[in-house]
Amino acid sequence: MSDAFDLDAPWQVHPSVSIRPERFGALLYHFGTRKLTFLKSPQLLDVVTHLGAQPSARAAIAAAGADDDRFGAALATLAAAQMICPRAAS
Amino acid sequence: MTLAPASLVEQFQYGLDAPICLTWELTYACNLACVHCLSSSGRRDPGELSTAECKAVIDELHDLQVFYVNIGGGEPTVRSDFWELVDYATLRSVGVKFSTNGIRITADAARRLAGSDYVDVQISLDGATAAVNDAIRGAGSYDLALRAMTRLAEAGVRGFKISVVVTRENVAQLDAFKAIADRYDAQLRLTRLRPSGRGAQVWDQLHPSADQQRELYHWLLRHGDNVLTGDSFFHLAAYGEPLPGLNLCGAGRVVCLIDPVGHVYACPFAIHDEFLAGNVRESGGFTGVWRTSELFRELRRPQTGGACTACSAYDACRGGCMAAKFFTGLPLDGPDPECVRGFGEQALADPARTAPAPSGDHSHRGGPVMVTLSRRPPVAACNPDPLA
Numbered sequence: 350m351s352d353a354f355d356l357d358a359p360w361q362v363h364p365s366v367s368i369r370p371e372r373f374g375a376l377l378y379h380f381g382t383r384k385l386t387f388l389k390s391p392q393l394l395d396v397v398t399h400l401g402a403q404p405s406a407r408a409a410i411a412a413a414g415a416d417d418d419r420f421g422a423a424l425a426t427l428a429a430a431q432m433i434c435p436r437a438a439s
Numbered sequence: 440m441t442l443a444p445a446s447l448v449e450q451f452q453y454g455l456d457a458p459i460c461l462t463w464e465l466t467y468a469c470n471l472a473c474v475h476c477l478s479s480s481g482r483r484d485p486g487e488l489s490t491a492e493c494k495a496v497i498d499e500l501h502d503l504q505v506f507y508v509n510i511g512g513g514e515p516t517v518r519s520d521f522w523e524l525v526d527y528a529t530l531r532s533v534g535v536k537f538s539t540n541g542i543r544i545t546a547d548a549a550r551r552l553a554g555s556d557y558v559d560v561q562i563s564l565d566g567a568t569a570a571v572n573d574a575i576r577g578a579g580s581y582d583l584a585l586r587a588m589t590r591l592a593e594a595g596v597r598g599f600k601i602s603v604v605v606t607r608e609n610v611a612q613l614d615a616f617k618a619i620a621d622r623y624d625a626q627l628r629l630t631r632l633r634p635s636g637r638g639a640q641v642w643d644q645l646h647p648s649a650d651q652q653r654e655l656y657h658w659l660l661r662h663g664d665n666v667l668t669g670d671s672f673f674h675l676a677a678y679g680e681p682l683p684g685l686n687l688c689g690a691g692r693v694v695c696l697i698d699p700v701g702h703v704y705a706c707p708f709a710i711h712d713e714f715l716a717g718n719v720r721e722s723g724g725f726t727g728v729w730r731t732s733e734l735f736r737e738l739r740r741p742q743t744g745g746a747c748t749a750c751s752a753y754d755a756c757r758g759g760c761m762a763a764k765f766f767t768g769l770p771l772d773g774p775d776p777e778c779v780r781g782f783g784e785q786a787l788a789d790p791a792r793t794a795p796a797p798s799g800d801h802s803h804r805g806g807p808v809m810v811t812l813s814r815r816p817p818v819a820a821c822n823p824d825p826l827a
Contacts, residue, residue, distance in 0.1 A: 365556065367532065369457075369504040373450045376459060378506035380534055380556055385459065385506070387447055 507534030541587025567615035677752035745772025
């Protein structure tokens, strides 16, 4: 599941995805695939919201003060569901 | 992982500050008179929300970050402001999924739908053949639905939904429904027959038998995520395997219903005074009802499983559907009438059981059978155009 996910590449929240913060983390809804996903912790939401402004997923995880292993796997799952997508390097 | 079902189910049981999605019946007017109509629709109610009032509700849904609304009715497309409201919702980033019998899916409408990511259409079909469908939905309704599907496909709409209420009569046609969906590049959506609205009168004859339920369960497991269910069949999880979805009753916790006159009910299958939380016309609007209604607070408190607590399947089915129990006169903390362990059947056999009287009816006068546009009975004088 996570083998294709590149932690050192730049990522972003998919432009068709809407994020709603919740006590437990957040709800994500993809208007293209019409799928709903849950972020189960506020810290994961923090990582996801940092993605677009950081040079890599690894940097976004660090910016949220989190550790790679757990959050790398979570991001890989989000990428597989197209909730996040690669971003052209700036 | 992003998903932790156990703890999330817990979170959802205590309710969210805003619904994830909600159902909004835009009008009680309908050109059909399906025997199982959840909202007992037919005639427009003179008190239905105006265009401006609907837009105010959409503004609230935008502020609450409700991702999408499931618009239904009645037949929502017969409202003259239907497309205006759809456009307004998508402009405010509130996605729209609407259910229709196809009456107003013209070639123009189909082209328009092909152009929007934020609008999803569901065509209702309750038989894979005209004979089975029209017995439930009325003469000509099968052709109406297929004509709409053809137009959608021709306009290039991919992945629209074909929405089927599973009954004793059509459960043998599941493969045939899937073939129809595949033919139109559409997605099949199966939902449960509820004893709500006019459905209360036909539920005994039409709800799937125990054997059919088991067949349905295995069919759903085989097709997994390729067939949508709107979390409809979570009571079947008691057979062993959870079905895709949350397997949770979201009534008043993560979903609700707004009816054409602005009443807010706990769920789409519970249009009854017993489940009325308030009205969007109140000073606090929809948000006020969602956050402060006494009924919703009650639903968000920990529920007891009552007689079901001792059952080994309780963690899987959680006692089933509240509305199904209510409308069949069963206690809300007891088994679902279609409990797969057979406890529902035992409860239904109780001679002391009495089903509640319906609390609202917009059926066409003369009964809910086979009414078509041309044969529609006259409506009240104050309301010359029932479709306005």
